[in-house]
Amino acid sequence: MRNRCWAASLGGCSEKLSREHIISAAFFEGNNIKAAGFDWTGDKVAEISLKNAVVKVLCKSHNSKLSELDTEIRKISECFSQFNQAVVGGADSSKHSNQFVGQVNGVKFERWLLKTTLNVICASPKKYISFWPDEFLASLVFGKIKFDYHTGMGLYFIHPNLYGNLVSSWNFVNVRPAILTIEGDTGLIGAIISFWGMPFFLKVAASTENLCLNVKGLT
Template sequence: MAMPFDKCYARHLGSCDGKSREHFISKAILETLAPFGVQGFPWLKPGKAGTASPSSLASAILCKHHNNFLSDFDAEAAKLFEHLRLIDSKQTPKELSSLPSITIDGVLFEKWLLKVLCGAMASGNFQVDGKFFGKLAPSEYMVDMLFRNNSWPKGAGLFIDFEQRQRMDAFRGLGYDPVFVKTTATNAMICGIDIRLWGFPFRGLFVTYEDGAIRPGYRPPKLEVVNGSIRKEIHFEWPHGTPQDTWSILTRDGTIPDSS
């Protein structure tokens, strides 16, 4: 699936400067939750939840220079996570109406999704179909996407994909699973990550189709959360000209309205 990992996973970019312990899931989010529930980690059975602390999710996978580079991505994800947590805490329409709408920098949040994937691979904190693969080096392609300021190809990035489910996952914490495609009968390539933030599912895909097709749910302009007559919006800000799909509307209890 990938080559064994050693040292800073961004070392091919140069300028490495000392070893650090990197929280591949943002420390600010972890401290908000602590102690918190987790899913998808290698010490857990598939589909089962457990608990963890911020210190248990830090690994020596980046040098200080490259670790510091990721702070803006962490801040944007923490901003979104805190807002989702507040939405979940508002039980009535009146309580929900007190919350403002927010705008999230979509590119920064996409990079955070990729940061989590690279960190989970490099630290060995993931499983596929219940199998633990150990520490794997993220590809130079993914590392370049994460650290360089080049525009990503259309079709790579954030997706809101509920897979036709009638209800969201009610899990209140953090959970994730890698997204992979089979390249042969016995090998697979990790191409993205599914992350559940406070019950809300987000998917980051970092490869594109050869024919240039874009999957449904790509870079949504917003999410809407509904409680009674009250709607609260989470807007995503994207570069000019970005192709966007329709947005998802969710009720307070996690039901996805029937659009038929």
């Protein structure tokens, strides 16, 4: 694994790398989690301590600048957990009501989803062909560039009919980055991210004719 910060292109790195949870600890309960799909898990499911579900891919300075996202994601995780309770009743099916209204900060949610996607990619260089975030991706996470909705970037909710209804009473977080190489250029199209049974697609590539054709060719 490269011993460096994925936000280095923005400048202002501190010397030491921080121990950053690959996926925010706010999503999990208990001391242990099960992990799969990383370079270090191979094709097995590994049970590890939540404390050790970390990766050193952001320096302390850049990580501390993203603390506002961690604060927001605690609220967002709680909101989606309540939504999940309302839909499936959690452990108590008598609480099943099918109705829930919640409000989250969408811009911070998008930035946090991209930060998590980049953590996942940088944690497994073998799987993700040593893809390393460029200044554009780092700028999106740090809010220096906004997701341009006019070009199709941003967060999409995937209808359960397309991706399956995965709502369950326990939290399963799945991050699937989509990396595409066109004529030698490798870029991140986005990622499918699901948690609390709800699948989202975060698109970080602006739509262009070529890109759309190639993305369609993948499916």
